[in-house]
Amino acid sequence: MAQGIPFAREYGGTLANRSFGGAQVSRTFYARGQTGQQLLLGAYSAMMRQVASGKVTIYSRREMMDLVIVDGRARGIICRNLITGKLERYSAHAVVLATGGYGNVFYLSTNAMASNVTAAWRACKHGAGFANPCFVQIHPTCIPVHGDYQSKLTLMSESLRNDGRVWVPKKKHDTRPPTEIPEDERDYYLEQKYPSFGNLVPRDVASRNAKEVCDQGQGVGETGLAVYLDLQEAIKRDGLEVILKKYGNLFQMYEKITGSDPSREPMKIFPAVHYTMGGLWVDYNLMSTIDGLFVVGEANFSDHGANRLGASALMQGLADGYFVLPYSMGNYLARAGACDLSTGHKPYDKAEKAVQAATEDLLKNTRSGKKGLQTVDHYHRQLGSLLWDHCGMARNKKGLEYALNKIPEIRDDFKNNVLVPGTGQQLNQSLERAGRVSDFLEFADVMVRDALAREESCGCHLREESQTEEHEAKRDDAHYTHVAVWEYKGEGTEPALHKEQLSFENVTPSQRSYK
Amino acid sequence: MAKTITITIKIWRQSGADFQGSFEKHVLESVDTDMSFLEMLDVLNEQLTLSGREPVAFDHDCREGICGMCGAVVNGTAHGPERETTLCQLHMRHFRDGQTITIEPFRAKGFPLIKDLIIDRSAFDQVIIAGGYVSVNAGSAQDGNSIPVAQANAEQAMDAAACIGCGACVAACPNAAAMLFVGAKVSQLALLPQGSPERKRRALSMVTAMDKAGFGNCSNERECENVCPKSISIRNIARLNREYLRAAFTAD
Incomplete structure (x- = not known):
């Protein structure tokens, strides 16, 4: 607010509120349908103020390739300059990763295209524990998949569920256009099943139910993998102008992508991978299991447990960066004391050599002149659909075991047959992607193992073997009230599982009900 | 199909x-x-x-x-x-x-080409560094409701804040001017009470940074408004000019 972010105001000048999924009261401040974007721009401008004062230097178009540990402390990083391809060494008293989530392991997600697990995974390979990697949030209101060329899924803000009603035709495989389906032949499944929360049930419940009705053959659209989100009633009640004021930019975005106008016919939506609750394990000071390596925002595992509610990722990103790290970092620096900051140490040489070798490895097939090579995206798509099918919204032992066997096959194929044109000494976007996909292929293994080890339905996931009689997710607190932290043990060796027990003093975890 | x-x-x-x-x-x-x-x-x-x-x-x-x-x-x-x-x-x-x-690619003196369609837009960062922020430290601000903001002002500030800094305005302008970008940033903060204390310094130094980065000036072609993906209005350029004049005439 103080940074000049234009939050919505009431006529009296006070802050306006609105409701969000999982909440029955309006308690979230907002800036049209772009609150996250505005907070990001606010944080950006605050950072630029520090750049102006000389406290911060920005090195843009760099990618962290490895972490450097000197005398047991995280002391620096190796970066690839994405324009020249040169490897650069940076040293410091501590390292902070703010490198985001790994949702793109699924290939199709609502994440930005460049989001990746590389920095976190390289830290994990140096000994940072990776916590709850299987906790991935599937967002219910995304524009459905429409072709195999598709590169990403677009999120329609959840705020639409405030005024929209979710439904599918009662009849299976009903191909009539939505406007021709009479009211009594529509199945408003969320309102019926969860009368008190209705369309505002939390994301996991909304997603799972959408999958369920589609699996039953009630899905709509060309692929049958979509449900309707209908704002007609709200438009009739409040008038189009009021609705456009609230959601105008979302309507516009939807129409651009699909060519259909949501003020005339209902939107089609389907769940998509959106946020990763799992991440590098950190303590209350946001420090990982490596001394001096701090992890903030979506890259760490804290705050959300196994399910994230609307608006709270913004809260975490801002709280970690604005309110926690400035204090815990000062404390660490005071305790850790001075250290030699030269980048000539052996660990830097070693890390740089390893990065160089890995880069050469990615480029070797193309130079070999081998036939039948495939592009990076080919492998990324393969991995993505494997994980979506077997480690997505609903999982079972058999599917997870299948995925666990399949991942090394894709990884070997990738290593031997990936085609990466160009060289390492230039701006090379194929090489950037190849490095990220290579890390996704290693990371996916831990993710599936984590899902396999958690034999309960937890947070946003349904473990098919663990359901209530009404097919709702069934938790097993007696056996799984813990954070699962995975320790990397080297290539070809199974990672070790450590359990951090969770104890609750003021609340008792119990079966959720939104009926 | x-x-x-x-x-x-x-x-x-x-x-x-x-x-x-x-x-x-x-x-x-x-x-x-x-x-x-x-x-x-x-x-x-x-x-x-x-x-x-x-x-x-x-x-x-x-x-x-x-x-x-x-x-x-x-x-x-x-x-x-x-x-x-x-x-x-x-x-x-x-x-x-x-x-x-x-x-x-977008072609402008302020946006040197890197490769194929990729250009370097860090000149926009330089403009923001010159004053596109409110000088406040996190953790010390008072409650957001303590300064009421007229809804109309918040809405206009939001219209300006929608700018994503893509640089299309510069690419479309025959003078390769960044006035729409700078106008949007200056307007957003000038319209809100939080940005008011620094408005003079901000307008002067952001315009100076803009000139230094090699961007041209506005000659009311309105090409920028036409290509802006967020339909930022050239009213923001008019507001920038007013802010600049006001600051230039009344500077401390």
Whole structure:
């Protein structure tokens, strides 16, 4: 607010509120349908103020390739300059990763295209524990998949569920256009099943139910993998102008992508991978299991447990960066004391050599002149659909075991047959992607193992073997009230599982009900 | 079912700022009209890669029209023929079967070319560094409700804040001016009480930074407003001019 972010105001000048999924009261401040974007721009401008004062230097178009540990402390990083391809060494008293989530392991997600697990995974390979990697949030209101060329899924803000009603035709495989389906032949499944929360049930419940009705053959659209989100009633009640004021930019975005106008016919939506609750394990000071390596925002595992509610990722990103790290970092620096900051140490040489070798490895097939090579995206798509099918919204032992066997096959194929044109000494976007996909292929293994080890339905996931009689997710607190932290043990060796027990003093975890 | 079209692409290739660039021609068959423009470039790049050639370098990230990374001049228009659209939100249904599509980078003195369609927009960072912020430390601010903000002002500030810094305004301007960008940033903060204390210094130093970065000046062509994916109005340029004048005449 103080940074000049234009939050919505009431006529009296006070802050306006609105409701969000999982909440029955309006308690979230907002800036049209772009609150996250505005907070990001606010944080950006605050950072630029520090750049102006000389406290911060920005090195843009760099990618962290490895972490450097000197005398047991995280002391620096190796970066690839994405324009020249040169490897650069940076040293410091501590390292902070703010490198985001790994949702793109699924290939199709609502994440930005460049989001990746590389920095976190390289830290994990140096000994940072990776916590709850299987906790991935599937967002219910995304524009459905429409072709195999598709590169990403677009999120329609959840705020639409405030005024929209979710439904599918009662009849299976009903191909009539939505406007021709009479009211009594529509199945408003969320309102019926969860009368008190209705369309505002939390994301996991909304997603799972959408999958369920589609699996039953009630899905709509060309692929049958979509449900309707209908704002007609709200438009009739409040008038189009009021609705456009609230959601105008979302309507516009939807129409651009699909060519259909949501003020005339209902939107089609389907769940998509959106946020990763799992991440590098950190303590209350946001420090990982490596001394001096701090992890903030979506890259760490804290705050959300196994399910994230609307608006709270913004809260975490801002709280970690604005309110926690400035204090815990000062404390660490005071305790850790001075250290030699030269980048000539052996660990830097070693890390740089390893990065160089890995880069050469990615480029070797193309130079070999081998036939039948495939592009990076080919492998990324393969991995993505494997994980979506077997480690997505609903999982079972058999599917997870299948995925666990399949991942090394894709990884070997990738290593031997990936085609990466160009060289390492230039701006090379194929090489950037190849490095990220290579890390996704290693990371996916831990993710599936984590899902396999958690034999309960937890947070946003349904473990098919663990359901209530009404097919709702069934938790097993007696056996799984813990954070699962995975320790990397080297290539070809199974990672070790450590359990951090969770104890609750003021609340008792119990079966959720939104009926 | 989705329609497909065949198109001819004339696309700008240049391996770096110090190299000569030229257009390269490719024919793409069975382009699904539901595809986005960048997905069409993905398909082109997959074809180039598989045939042993280097793919076209282009910037992109969110592909939802909110990050400001993507952008190219398509058939002479920044971000292509659709209004209020970033390149990633442009879809192939807006092109005809058999059409030739010319794609080139944003060209402006302030945006040096890096490779193919990728340009360096860090000049915008320099403008923000000059004053595009409120000087307040996190953790020390009072409650957000303690300063009421008139709804109309908050709405106008929000209109300006919608700017994503893509640089299309600069690419479209015959003077390669960044006035719409600077106007949006200055307006957002000038319209809110939080930004008021620094408004004079901000207007003066951001305009100075803008000139220094090699951007031109406004001559009311309105091309910027026309290509802006967030329909930022040139009223913001008028407000910038007023802010600048006010600051220049009444400077401390």
